[in-house]
Amino acid sequence: MKIGVDYYPEQWDRDMWEKDAETMARTGVKLIRVAEFAWSKLEPRDGEFDFTWLDDVIRIFSRYAIGTVLCTPTNCPPLWLYEAHPEIVRVGIDGKRIQTGIRAHRCINNPTLRFYAKRITEQMIRHYSGNPAVAAWQIDNELEAYSCTCDVCKAQFRDWLKDKYNDLDGVNKAFGTSVWSGEYSSFEQIMPPNAYPKAWQNPALCLDWYRFCNDSVAGYLKDLMMTIRLEDTKIPVTTNTWFCENTPDFYKLFDLMDFVSYDNYPPIRIPVDPNEYYSHAFHLDLMRGVKEKHFWVMEQLSGPTGCWMPMSPAPRPGQIKGYALQAFAHGADTVLHFRWRTATTGAEMHWHGILDHSNVPNRRFVEFSELCKSVSQLSILDNTEIISDIAILYSPETDEAFKIQPQVEGFHYLEQLKAFHAAFTHYGANIDVVSPDTDISGYKLVIAPSLYVNRKSVTENLYRYVINGGTLVLTTRSGVKDEHNNCIMDTLPTVFKELIGAEITEYDPIGNDMQVIRDFAGNEFRCSQWCDLLQPTTAKAYAEYNEGYYRCIPAVTMNRYCNGVAYYVGTVCKSDFYESFASNLMMQTGVPKLKGLPHGIEVTTRTNGRDEYICFFNNTDKPKTIPLPKPMYSMISSMGKDKLELQPFEMDIVRK
Known part of the structure; x- marks a missing residue:
């Protein structure tokens, strides 16, 4: 280091x-x-x-x-x-x-x-x-x-589209250009989507432009x-x-x-x-x-x-x-x-x-x-590594697709990932944030928030994971778009219906308005932004809406599928729900958790295969006290401790 x-x-x-x-x-x-x-x-x-x-x-x-x-x-x-x-x-x-x-x-x-x-x-x-x-x-x-919208970039973008779709028919079909008389009759008509706000323009064109820029x-x-x-x-x-x-x-x-x-x-x-x-x-x-x-x-x-x-x-x-x-x-x-x-x-x-x-x-x-x-x-x-039981999937294309077409006031893709990450961090878990294409077979628990744009390979990866015994969490706005960023003509969450054992009969984009859900244990949590109204087929309700015209309709479901389990969270909640949900998920999957960590304390464990070193970081502006389950040796102060007294933004590292 x-x-x-x-x-x-x-x-x-x-x-x-x-x-x-x-x-x-x-x-x-x-x-x-x-x-x-x-x-x-x-x-x-x-x-x-x-x-x-x-x-x-x-x-x-x-x-x-x-x-x-x-x-x-x-x-x-x-x-x-x-x-x-x-x-x-x-x-x-x-x-x-x-x-x-x-x-x-x-x-x-x-x-x-x-x-x-x-x-x-x-x-x-x-x-x-x-x-x-x-x-x-x-x-x-x-x-x-x-x-960049120079002539070189325009020409290269058109060549990129030719390589991908072969001809104009392929482009027109992928982009759905029949909307607003947008059919292309020559490649020279295809322009970078920069003249207007992205939300006004063809979503398929915008996403392919993003892919071209990355290439x-x-x-x-x-x-x-x-x-x-x-x-x-x-x-x-x-x-x-x-x-x-x-x-x-x-x-x-x-x-x-x-x-x-x-x-x-x-x-x-x-x-x-x-x-x-x-x-x-x-x-x-x-x-x-x-x-x-x-x-x-x-x-x-x-x-x-x-x-x-x-x-x-x-x-x-x-x-x-x-x-x-x-x-x-x-x-x-x-x-x-x-x-x-x-x-x-x-x-x-x-x-x-x-x-x-x-x-x-x-x-x-x-x-x-x-x-x-x-x-x-x-x-x-120096010779240690971080081994995680939990993975959160991050999709750059989904991130971009939400920027192209914002869903509702207050809804942000990265915030969905951060909410789960913060919840598992609260219990001292190591967490990997990886691509949807990653081999996820070794994880006990996989969180895949808002997989808005779907590719067949990713869908197969998730099904394979659950079939082989994994526990998966999907969330609202999953399965909405195909790989071209066009809506799939099917009941949501389309390709994931069988996996989650439920269908979405209606959705309510409530933005910054508030709803309340109640889980199976009677705990109530506030939610906002988006509400999927779920109709279970093989799933069971984990939580239901508790207000309004869709009171008692499932908001969160759990479905046993082959050897694994798939959850679906159909709304966006405050942090207390994610902490409660994470605690239950960790208990059910056998992921170890630390109890009683003060809010703002982050724990990361590194191992060399023989010894484990636990990093406690106080990411707050207040002093925090962390009781240890047994006396541990501090690598920072070179002494044994039975509790940690951390000043704001202080870290201590102990050998387990």
Whole structure:
């Protein structure tokens, strides 16, 4: 486990580099990430490359035993390149080229951009291949499922559709273009769906455009990855990602990468409402599940954030250290903080680093130093892994389909996943967040919220899992769409009717209005957003609506199917329902649970196959006390404890 920082030597006087390296080494920093925005420094003029300054940086930090993550600078082409080749500039939804001057305004499909991006990457890898100070490579920066409407992208999208559907008849059939006289009579009529809000446009076209954008990003990454691999087959390669405006399909994004890297900015303000799911434990578990192995955090919260929005509050005492340890607990191998020093120029000058503009060590620096010391004590966790009995399925295509056609006020796909994740976290369970295509046969319990867009392979995967004895939970808005994002003409939940043993006779999109359900034990819970009215065929009611014209109609069902069990949750509830439901599910499936955990305490267990290490994290702004079932040895304080007293955002790790 290593701690690092994002460093921008090109923004600072050369005489600061040595001082920074010395201070970082003394603090405990093991890695720096450099060069992701430095193309103009590395290639100041077309074909003229200057690596001398970067050589000096790597050499200086290497002397202090600090390794380097080298980035291809392809996110920010230099202005001379835009000037010489204006065709590489991304075209916006208005059909005009975006004004250059900030980052990521290039079209990644443009052949000229690809040529120059591959050339600078090739020059860099040839220069630094075999350099022992280079720990890894990062390709580009925060790639999104970009939406460019230039002529190149239009032509490639049409070719992509030809490859998928063969001819216009196939496109027209898949898109259902008879609506609004939308039949295509030539491929040149097909345009990117960017001129109007997505909800006004053909949903099948919009989803295929999203798929095309993801394939474009994957192709761009493949080009640069292969450029690196031609010169060096051993060095690990990644790219970094986050949940952004055009969130990419993480599974496609990292398909060829050696490991996942995530930019992690947990919330500084802790909400009072217990139904607001703020923990980034969900995000971290999702990133671990993308390639089903440990990952890196390439950017981590270091100070007040502010750039395109007003500044946030400063991280509270304990958040810098605690949130980094939270990432390690959920499977991060390395955490790099953004950034070492706050910029004094440019748009990000108020996105604060470890050091403020004063360049004087502050409270955050002291806490960061404590973090480095704590991580140095945790080498025993290096060879451990997280083994989970529970999986939550995340579908990028379903996420995008809900963005294309919002269902009802207040309904958000990711919130459905977070609700279940938070509930199982409340009982100390390890949780994997994985793709619907994952082999789920080894899990005791699988949660598949709102599988809105369905593929045959995923449906078969879920049926096979339950037939072989698994316990599955499906939720409202499952089985609505086919793979083209068109509604299935069948009683909901269509392909899952047999599995859940019930049909939906009617639904009520109530939005922010409230309903009440009552479970089999007589417990009442509030629900909102969406209400499916279920008619069991072979299922039994787990909970029924308790108000309005559908009082006594099932809202949640349980069905025994072959050797397994399938539940269906037909509404969206508050957190108390999910905690109650999770408790029952864990009891029925034999998943161990910790009782009496205070709210906001997150527990993750890591094992090396012989010993188990339990991480207790207080993700609240209040002190918490956790009684232990027996005295345990703390890896942090190096002493035995029969209870844990955790300050806000503090973590302790005990050996079971």
